Every structure is written in structure tokens, then in C-alpha cells.
Amino acid sequence: MSDLTAETPIHLLPEEPTQASRFGKARTAQSGALLEDYVELISDLLTSGGEARPTDIARRLGVAHATAIKTIGRLKREGLAVAKPYRGVFLTEAGESLAARVRARHRVVVDLLLAVGVPFEAAESDAEGIEHHVSDTTLAAFARYLAER
Amino acid sequence: MSDLTAETPIHLLPEEPTQASRFGKARTAQSGALLEDYVELISDLLTSGGEARPTDIARRLGVAHATAIKTIGRLKREGLAVAKPYRGVFLTEAGESLAARVRARHRVVVDLLLAVGVPFEAAESDAEGIEHHVSDTTLAAFARYLAER
DNA sequence: CTCGGAATGTAGCCTAGGCTACATTCTGTC
DNA sequence: GACAGAATGTAGCCTAGGCTACATTCCGAG
Structure with missing residues (x-):
């Protein structure tokens, strides 16, 4: 599953205004x-x-x-x-470790939403959808924000 | 699916043990x-x-x-x-107004990500996936946070 | 004004993720 | 220990979103 879309990179898409890659990535992330x-x-x-x-x-x-x-x-x-x-x-093993990562990410996302003032109900609810689109970079930034706040 | 406008109601999902509704909602939101x-x-x-x-x-x-x-x-x-x-x-008309709402939401999501310290590239990229899962409640909270910051 | 290449459209196939309907296996109760 | 009802599994169907291959239409050179 991780193949086809993964290697449809920027090379095929010459001087696009930096957009196709973004959409494509979001779409790929959705799988899984x-x-x-x-x-x-x-x-x-x-x-x-x-x-x-x-x-x-x-x-x-x-x-x-x-x-x-x-x-x-x-x-x-x-x-x-x-x-x-x-x-x-x-x-x-793989499943357990994936579960652990997913759970940790979920917690960070919920905490961040709460930290910026999202009501608990909405935070829990929206996090479920949002978390699948949070890259490692963004996740790290969230964690940093929560720690430094 | 015709309810791209944000009312993906809870009414369709009876009294599931507080969790199915979350998952279901995320799933439904994904459509559209x-x-x-x-x-x-x-x-x-x-x-x-x-x-x-x-x-x-x-x-x-x-x-x-x-x-x-x-x-x-x-x-x-x-x-x-x-x-x-x-x-x-x-x-x-409907398409235009949807586009306007989507664009506005996208801007708010990107701005919030930037505000909490997500690098620009990642913010733009992740927002593309995240924005579709941001409820009106959460969006309002984001806007409030950005204004008050 | 024609003709070839690009854009557009159509057909058919695939997978993921849903469903219902039906078949099978387990299990608790009598 | 048998059997009804619940849990599990199978089959077949549907839509969304992808693809390739082929057919059609448009348009700019010549």
C-alpha cells in the first residue's frame, strides 16, 4: 500500500507552486x-x-x-x-509498538488542543482525526510547546 | 456526505460507549x-x-x-x-462558499501551527490533512488563541 | 484547411472500507 | 450432554478514489 503514491514525488511535477506535494502527502498519510x-x-x-x-x-x-x-x-x-x-x-511486536506510538501521539495532540483552549469534548473528538496527519516534525513541535509553556 | 458544511451529526450514532462516536465522526469527516x-x-x-x-x-x-x-x-x-x-x-454558489470556508479554515490552522512553533514547511504540509478534521468548535478556539496571544 | 499533438473524456480494473445475508462454531443453561 | 442463542466467519455487493489504455475533440502550425 505504501508504494504507488509514495514515489510520485516532486520530480514528475516540475515547477508547480509547491502545492501538489502537499496534497499528495496528506492523501498518503490518510492511508493507514x-x-x-x-x-x-x-x-x-x-x-x-x-x-x-x-x-x-x-x-x-x-x-x-x-x-x-x-x-x-x-x-x-x-x-x-x-x-x-x-x-x-x-x-x-510491530503492532504493539505501533499502538504505543499512536497512543503517545494521541495524548500529545489532545494536550496541545487543550493547551490552546479547545474544550475537552472537542479536543478528544477532533484529535482522533487530526492525529493521523501530524508529522514527526509537528509532533515534536507540539511536545516542545507543551513542555516550555 | 452532502454535509460538508460541518454538521456531521451525532444523531446518527446512538448511545455508543463514548468512543465509537469519536471514531465514527473522524471517519465521516474524512469523507468530503x-x-x-x-x-x-x-x-x-x-x-x-x-x-x-x-x-x-x-x-x-x-x-x-x-x-x-x-x-x-x-x-x-x-x-x-x-x-x-x-x-x-x-x-x-455552494462551491464558492465552501471554498471560502475551506480557505479560511486552512489559514487559521496554519497560523495556529506556526504559533505553537511548527516549522513553516511542516505547518503547510500537515495543515492540508489536519484541516479536514477541525470542528467548528476547535476552529473557534484556534482563532481565539491567535487573537489573544 | 488540414493534420498532429495536447487536452478531454470513457471504459474497465483494482483496493480499501463499508454493508447485509447467510453459514458455521462456541458456549452457557437446563 | 444437547441445544438455543451469541459470536465468528464467509460471500457478495456497493461507493470512493486511484490507475491504465483507448477514444474523442480541440486548436495551432504549416
């Missing part, structure tokens, strides 16, 4: 956001409840269980999760 | 992001160059021209744009 949500949620379920069942996942994400199962299949293909039929879902 | 980009870009092209041709749009967005044309079809279906074959693309 769903997997991140799944991994984060599964990690939550595993650490808190001890179990991550497709039905729970589906309910928490507000999708049909079939959709969740299909996406879990993708997680497996991507090497982020493992699951045997009728057993729960578990994360691989 | 592409149309917003198109409308914004078309508006730019029209006001600056005077013309918005499918090929230009495709190049600026980094997609194949066929993709751009297909999406322009969607814009027409959504009542945001009009276009006759081999003539350029133009925005309807």
Missing part, C-alpha cells in the same frame, strides 16, 4: 489511519479487559462485525496482529 | 475532504489564472487526469461545480 485506530483499540482492550474480540472491536468502532473481521484480516496481512479462528485478536 | 480540496483548488485556479482545466487540477493534485475528471463529476453531482464538456470547470 484506520489500521492505527484498530491497533490502538486492540491494545486498549487487551491491556484493560484482557480480551479483544471482533464483536467488541466492531461495537467500539461503530462498524458491522464483518467489517471489523475484514480489517483484522488486513492487520494480519500487514504483520500487525495475529488471530486464530474463534480465538481473540492479539498484536505482534 | 477530497471534495474540499478540489473546490479550494478550483477556486484558486479561477481567481488567479482565470481557468480551471481538468489537466491543471490533476497535475496540482498529483493524480491522473482521469481521476480528476471522475471527481469533478462528483462535484457536479453534489452541486458544487458545473462544467460542460471541453469547457473549463466552474463553481456554483
Whole structure:
């Protein structure tokens, strides 16, 4: 998945007013956001409840269980999760570390939103969408701001 | 999806355990992001160059021209744009007003990122993805922060 | 005024992410 | 220990957003 769009770089787009690259990047980043949500949620379920069942996942994400199962299949293909039929879902090393990074990023984003005066409800809600588009550079800047404030 | 205007209501999502709504909202908001980009870009092209041709749009967005044309079809279906074959693309009232709102929001998001110390390049780049997930509430908070700072 | 190249449009294919409907497996209760 | 109901899995369909390949239309040189 990370291929096609990734190497459609600036080279093909000569003297564009610095815009195509931006759009393209935003679009690419969007891919994988769903997997991140799944991994984060599964990690939550595993650490808190001890179990991550497709039905729970589906309910928490507000999708049909079939959709969740299909996406879990993708997680497996991507090497982020493992699951045997009728057993729960578990994360691989890669999955766990991704979950950790996602969770940390989420926290920073929410904190930053709160810090600039966004109400709690909106901060939590919007962060869910925003976090997938926050680059490492921006994330670092957020952290710095929060620390220095 | 026709509610690009910001009312992606909670009403559709019953009493899910406080989390599905968040995820669902982020997901829903994501729909329409592409149309917003198109409308914004078309508006730019029209006001600056005077013309918005499918090929230009495709190049600026980094997609194949066929993709751009297909999406322009969607814009027409959504009542945001009009276009006759081999003539350029133009925005309807709705399209123009959406473009204006998108542009304004984009500016606020970029300014906020800069204000908290995000480098210019990253701010411009990340804003492109982030802006589509910024609710009116959060946008208002951003504006307030920028004014009071 | 014609003709070739660029722009535009069309067709068909692919994946991701949704859904419903149906089939299968598990499991708690009697 | 059987069985109903819940959980799980499978199949097939849909739309959005991408692509390539091909067809059509436009337009500027000559």
C-alpha cells in the first residue's frame, strides 16, 4: 500500500507552486489511519479487559462485525496482529509498538488542543482525526510547546 | 456526505460507549475532504489564472487526469461545480462558499501551527490533512488563541 | 484547411472500507 | 450432554478514489 503514491514525488511535477506535494502527502498519510485506530483499540482492550474480540472491536468502532473481521484480516496481512479462528485478536511486536506510538501521539495532540483552549469534548473528538496527519516534525513541535509553556 | 458544511451529526450514532462516536465522526469527516480540496483548488485556479482545466487540477493534485475528471463529476453531482464538456470547470454558489470556508479554515490552522512553533514547511504540509478534521468548535478556539496571544 | 499533438473524456480494473445475508462454531443453561 | 442463542466467519455487493489504455475533440502550425 505504501508504494504507488509514495514515489510520485516532486520530480514528475516540475515547477508547480509547491502545492501538489502537499496534497499528495496528506492523501498518503490518510492511508493507514484506520489500521492505527484498530491497533490502538486492540491494545486498549487487551491491556484493560484482557480480551479483544471482533464483536467488541466492531461495537467500539461503530462498524458491522464483518467489517471489523475484514480489517483484522488486513492487520494480519500487514504483520500487525495475529488471530486464530474463534480465538481473540492479539498484536505482534510491530503492532504493539505501533499502538504505543499512536497512543503517545494521541495524548500529545489532545494536550496541545487543550493547551490552546479547545474544550475537552472537542479536543478528544477532533484529535482522533487530526492525529493521523501530524508529522514527526509537528509532533515534536507540539511536545516542545507543551513542555516550555 | 452532502454535509460538508460541518454538521456531521451525532444523531446518527446512538448511545455508543463514548468512543465509537469519536471514531465514527473522524471517519465521516474524512469523507468530503477530497471534495474540499478540489473546490479550494478550483477556486484558486479561477481567481488567479482565470481557468480551471481538468489537466491543471490533476497535475496540482498529483493524480491522473482521469481521476480528476471522475471527481469533478462528483462535484457536479453534489452541486458544487458545473462544467460542460471541453469547457473549463466552474463553481456554483455552494462551491464558492465552501471554498471560502475551506480557505479560511486552512489559514487559521496554519497560523495556529506556526504559533505553537511548527516549522513553516511542516505547518503547510500537515495543515492540508489536519484541516479536514477541525470542528467548528476547535476552529473557534484556534482563532481565539491567535487573537489573544 | 488540414493534420498532429495536447487536452478531454470513457471504459474497465483494482483496493480499501463499508454493508447485509447467510453459514458455521462456541458456549452457557437446563 | 444437547441445544438455543451469541459470536465468528464467509460471500457478495456497493461507493470512493486511484490507475491504465483507448477514444474523442480541440486548436495551432504549416
